[in-house]
Amino acid sequence: MDIRSDIREFLTTRRARLTPADVGLPDFGGRRRVAGLRREEVALLAGMSVEYYVRLERGNASGVSDAVLDGIARALRLDAAERNHLHDLVRAADDGGVRRSRRSRARTQTIRPGMQQLIEAMHGVPAVVQNGRLDVVAINRLGRALFSEMLESPEQPPNFARYLFLDERARRFYRRWDDSAEQVVALLRSEAGRAPRDRELSDLVGELATRSDAFRTLWASHDVREHRTGAKAITHPLVGDIDLSFEALDVSDERGLQLIAFTAAPGSASSDALGLIASWVATSAEPVDGSARAGATDR
Numbered sequence: 001m002d003i004r005s006d007i008r009e010f011l012t013t014r015r016a017r018l019t020p021a022d023v024g025l026p027d028f029g030g031r032r033r034v035a036g037l038r039r040e041e042v043a044l045l046a047g048m049s050v051e052y053y054v055r056l057e058r059g060n061a062s063g064v065s066d067a068v069l070d071g072i073a074r075a076l077r078l079d080a081a082e083r084n085h086l087h088d089l090v091r092a093a094d095d096g097g098v099r100r101s102r103r104s105r106a107r108t109q110t111i112r113p114g115m116q117q118l119i120e121a122m123h124g125v126p127a128v129v130q131n132g133r134l135d136v137v138a139i140n141r142l143g144r145a146l147f148s149e150m151l152e153s154p155e156q157p158p159n160f161a162r163y164l165f166l167d168e169r170a171r172r173f174y175r176r177w178d179d180s181a182e183q184v185v186a187l188l189r190s191e192a193g194r195a196p197r198d199r200e201l202s203d204l205v206g207e208l209a210t211r212s213d214a215f216r217t218l219w220a221s222h223d224v225r226e227h228r229t230g231a232k233a234i235t236h237p238l239v240g241d242i243d244l245s246f247e248a249l250d251v252s253d254e255r256g257l258q259l260i261a262f263t264a265a266p267g268s269a270s271s272d273a274l275g276l277i278a279s280w281v282a283t284s285a286e287p288v289d290g291s292a293r294a295g296a297t298d299r
Contacts, residue, residue: 003093003196004059010089010222011057015042015075023075035171037076045075059091065183081190082245085224088193097109111138115251115259119143124278125261132191132256133201134184141281142274146236146262149173161188161204165212175233185218186225193224194256238280239273 016036020027023037023045032038033299043053048068056064056072069090073083111129119127119140126143130136136151144151149170150163161184164170164177174180188205195201208215232244244262251257264270 003089004061006193006196006222007059007061007089008057009220010078010086011042011072013222014078014082015039018077025075040074042072044190046071054208056090059093061090064090064094066192081186081224082228084226085190085193086207088190089196092193092196094118109135109137109257109259111251115266119259122261123282126274127259127262127264128260129251130160130260131258132187132195133204134187135199136160137257141284142278143262145277145281145284146234146274149237159204160184161208161215165208165215173234173236175235180232182223183225183227183230185215185221186223187227189219189222192227193258227260232262236273236277239276241270242273243270244274 015038016034018037020037020041023041025037025041025045039054039057040050043050046053046068048071051071052068056068066087069087070083072078073086076082078086109131115129116138119129119138122140123142125140126146127140128136128143128147129138136147139147139151147158149167150160151158153159153163153167155162164174164180164184166249171177174217188201191198191201192205205219209219229247230245232246234242234244236242243265244264246260246262248258251259264274
């Protein structure tokens with residue numbers, strides 16, 4: 001991935017969404033050649049020279065301090081995910097390719113037996129452990145029943161982004177497909193900032209950009225997001241519509257793994273539907289081996 005280009009395009013797209021009125025600057029009218037704020041306006045708000053800001057926006061991030069980046073983040077009204085992404089991009093550019101991110105090293109990725117035991121003990125809760133590329137690293141039995149279509153993919157390990165953009169069934173499964181697509185791309189953008197030299201991630205992005213117009217359009221927006229909590233509206237092939245909320249917990253900062261647990265509101269139709277799936281799982285002969293289809297990936 002081209003870090004200098006990513007810095008330029010990220011800052012340009014953040015400028016484009018703001019007007020002088022949004023940030024308390026006077027607008028003297030006349031024709032503006034660019035959408036949103038001008039570079040000199042961002043520099044003024046951030047408390048730096050125009051030349052310095054222009055240099056950074058062109059991708060020259062050598063020696064840029066955290067204080068300078070925080071000033072730009074305030075000027076551009078960046079949220080926490082965007083602020084972190086800007087810091088990640090600048091750190092990657094400042095490395096100059098000399099140091100490799102720990103996340104970029106190829107290795108077999110697994111979870112501890114105790115973690116697998118934990119998610120399998122969550123009998124009424126679908127649980128997934130995923131990495132930053134959205135590969136499924138581990139999943140419990142109820143999770144496998146919930147996301148059965150994705151797990152059928154011939155491409156291994158199963159991957160939420162690949163399923164959403166390349167499997168036509170995903171548009172039926174995700175009732176708010178557009179929202180899910182925006183979220184998935186924003187998560188991959190965030191991971192690309194944290195691990196710009198992750199070959200597997202670059203290959204995934206290249207595959208999706210080549211095969212999906214929708215992905216290519218969203219990727220160009222440079223939106224980023226953190227994965228902590230949210231909602232999913234799905235249509236399961238066996239029980240129909242289910243509305244779920246999820247919570248994501250970091251398993252290990254070093255390895256970038258997250259445990260994601262899905263729940264339905266107590267007493268709701270979605271809770272009843274999830275209970276039906278759980279009853280089917282309880283009487284199924286399916287093995288409970290956490291490595292079935294998803295338990296180890298190369299990264």
